[in-house]
Amino acid sequence: MQQTLEQLIEACYSLTGEGNCAEYIPLLAEVNPKQLAIAIITHDHQVYQAGDYQALFTLQSISKIFALALAVMDQGEAKVFDRVGMEPTGDPFNSIYKMEIFSYEKPLNPMINAGAMVVTSMIKGRTAQEKVERLLALLREMTGNPKIDMVEEVYQSEMEHANRNRALAYYLKELGLIEDVEATLEAYIRQCAIQVTCEDMARMGLCLARYGVTDRGTPLIPTAISKMLKTFMVTCGMYNSSGEFAIKVGIPAKSGVSGGILAAVPNRMGIGVFGPALDRKGNSVAGVKLLEELSKRFDLSIF
């Protein structure tokens, strides 16, 4: 496995030249696009890492998965899905047009920004910081890494360019789906700024692969909820390339515009990938290819 990972990193590395770092967040735009890394932790506790695996990066949209976990644990499935749908959209993550033209009363799913903000607003906590602290606590417990934290300057940088998300949030407020726009936005953008390594992500993925039980045996997320998360990862986890990724890779995965991809192969392994050069839909160019090759090599598709 270790050797294969190193070969795949080498084979996919040239693709880092075919994408660009996310440009709408200044701090992300400054990242070196020529990076590629992977970490895998298997069901039997083996850890494999290759490439620039010591790199730190922020979760960005990957945090939507765990915010959803927390909101559903806090409020119950019924209450959450009363305010957000379950359908993939085929549209970009910051899209809102479908809600207007079809008079939908809730965002289509929890993986697009509008839906994720509704979800975050439902996490228990009196303030944005409290919500984020609870999310951090979950992730620290999940990874066994107490140092996982939020990067204040990434949060600040994103907050300064948050007008499209603020527009979505006021639209949601008008519909009665959220109450406090600024608090929701703060919590949402803070959760995006949580910093991890590939190994952290692999451990999170493994917890999902083990149906919510950490690699140290602690049950953190109920089985049914962990299955739900993996389902959303398949149908809407890779932005509006989710369908293609499901065909070509076949593994539940969630990407972020930082270039991270978290993947979970049920009963087998958790995977963390990092490659900040993105394709036009917002997924890591080299990271997607790496997972495609890995899936073929080890027959990881769930289908």
Next chain:
Amino acid sequence: MQQTLEQLIEACYSLTGEGNCAEYIPLLAEVNPKQLAIAIITHDHQVYQAGDYQALFTLQSISKIFALALAVMDQGEAKVFDRVGMEPTGDPFNSIYKMEIFSYEKPLNPMINAGAMVVTSMIKGRTAQEKVERLLALLREMTGNPKIDMVEEVYQSEMEHANRNRALAYYLKELGLIEDVEATLEAYIRQCAIQVTCEDMARMGLCLARYGVTDRGTPLIPTAISKMLKTFMVTCGMYNSSGEFAIKVGIPAKSGVSGGILAAVPNRMGIGVFGPALDRKGNSVAGVKLLEELSKRFDLSIF
């Protein structure tokens, strides 16, 4: 299992009163909505049936799965997906607006009507009949049932109400995606009119569950293609309820407006369900509930 199926049929039967038969096709509108049936064939060749399992019904959209299988076997994956995309849409099956407003040059996926027509046009065969004969041959081989055939009068009935599909087809012709509109439409509507039982569908589902190998051991569809089919079933198989179905049931499945649902649980079983009373999105009301309960009872989710 047999007893469970009978209990589930009984428990879900009342839901047949909460939907309606498809109304836009006169022959389908005449079907008795108060029917519900299921057939399951397991990996070890056990056959279980319950409810109105002797009912005959037409595949309708379920045929899209096998038309895609044949087209990809005939033309190769690259050529087919050059003309049709892989993304779920969240839109109704007869939708076209996204192609116009986003200037897409191909339908978003092979499970919406526009995409399915492109796929059917790529099945080898000089005439519509030849294409359909080849599809019938595939399904007869897959089920071991040589009597599977097309119902001419259902075809005629649908052909008389095919103007929306004809509109889509001319739109596709304008884009250079199909050539002969009437021949494509004929093949597409004929394949929809192929008649089966729940047991036939269960056997088809089992073949997909066994990665393309029939229950008699004959390899019919290459492994990679059978995985691709199951992936499309998850992301777009249940019309614009696919996301919700994936969350609640978690099994690759494809429904048709006749009320049929074909499902495939990898390595475990094929399932055929029939319940002609549909919800507003075109799925069998009672059939979906039946599968949801079944999935919970036997832990069938792939996630």
Next chain:
Amino acid sequence: MQQTLEQLIEACYSLTGEGNCAEYIPLLAEVNPKQLAIAIITHDHQVYQAGDYQALFTLQSISKIFALALAVMDQGEAKVFDRVGMEPTGDPFNSIYKMEIFSYEKPLNPMINAGAMVVTSMIKGRTAQEKVERLLALLREMTGNPKIDMVEEVYQSEMEHANRNRALAYYLKELGLIEDVEATLEAYIRQCAIQVTCEDMARMGLCLARYGVTDRGTPLIPTAISKMLKTFMVTCGMYNSSGEFAIKVGIPAKSGVSGGILAAVPNRMGIGVFGPALDRKGNSVAGVKLLEELSKRFDLSIF
């Protein structure tokens, strides 16, 4: 004329029962819907009034006409139309979807809310109050009525229900079309809360009918700009009923959700109508009919 107006008011009065007051602004919802009034001032200074002509009401969207006049006088046509388009949309006034799906970089016209906010932001004035004071000054000069003023409690009421407009405003800020969202929103909603009578509106309409010269002979708006305003009134003045109104009435007119309609018949007369019961598109039900009959009776169509 006087007798005709009284007859028409009587004939159209029953239509006040077929609409409803705007409901999304609490103070407007409390207005008595059973009112109908008209005032006409002709080119030769005759004043005719009928119905509940002493009623006071707020301009609402009618203010968009004069905000546009002021912005163009302040900044020049080129600069204003660099940030807002000239095309009618066929969509509701609070719509935004077209900007997203077609990646438009500016609102389609200055009569939909998004466009009007961009326009208002371009009126000179360091604060929202200064902008509104300048608009009030223009309207007082135009009507010779120094008592025209803003109703603070209507402003407050609308400001408490402004989240959809705030969503639009942040969308515009993201595009670089406005800078200060709250200041723009304040100016925009304050201008909507300017209170007038039918006679005031008739005098405003007469000024437009006289190509920007008041009935006392003072040139207030350049000829070219006054023509431009009347053109927008024809193509987009009556929300997404503008086309039908142009066909049936044929007079440049602008309506507001308070039930007001301001109309200008070039070289002939200004008209103010008030009827707070609205149709589904936001126009006064009885007011539109009144203008239709009036136009036929006196051959007022410009076409």
Next chain:
Amino acid sequence: MQQTLEQLIEACYSLTGEGNCAEYIPLLAEVNPKQLAIAIITHDHQVYQAGDYQALFTLQSISKIFALALAVMDQGEAKVFDRVGMEPTGDPFNSIYKMEIFSYEKPLNPMINAGAMVVTSMIKGRTAQEKVERLLALLREMTGNPKIDMVEEVYQSEMEHANRNRALAYYLKELGLIEDVEATLEAYIRQCAIQVTCEDMARMGLCLARYGVTDRGTPLIPTAISKMLKTFMVTCGMYNSSGEFAIKVGIPAKSGVSGGILAAVPNRMGIGVFGPALDRKGNSVAGVKLLEELSKRFDLSIF
């Protein structure tokens, strides 16, 4: 006037290099784009012509105006507008998406292709040829030119590239708005292929400017209908530049992809312009500029 026209032609001629002939119809694509012509006939029967005024070209979308006149004279306003709306759309002429997403049951106006086909289908006549013959008879009478006829080869050329229109037509058939798709399409495309000169168009425009009475004093179109036609010309006559054209030129006008523009200044004159180099929305680049300058020079705006 004659001298002014010659100056304007010269001044605008260079703009012929900034557009392209319509490319989707082969015969139109072969036209020399470097042409510009104008003809004006005034209320007092003066004829002025300048530029390439002897050029022959086809009416294309300009025919929609007279097809509408005929349909309304044949069926009455109520029946026609039961099947087609009155609202401008801001969308391209071959657009259909709005009907789908908003579930509209009729095309938004008679100037977009979908609406024009519905209108043409309502012209009396047992066959497509009969409908077109009646339209030709109207135009010959209007212009006093018995030689106006349809160009068979333009019709054939367009018919070979009519799949997008055919798609629209089947969509309309599904909605019950037209019956015979091919007959409607034939009549619609034949009417587009009617060939005229600028002088012919000027005479048609004059008839509209004179409220339906020809320059020889024959009443051809009822006054109310002629006003309605001019209104549609203002709100939707110049494709999705109608709003901008109304602001900048202010004259009722209808353009076609052949490069023709027919304009009618109420009580004053009819105008025919020809300049086949089109802008991206389908209007003659130089022709629009020519009309803008002409309108300013002679104060022709109706607003």
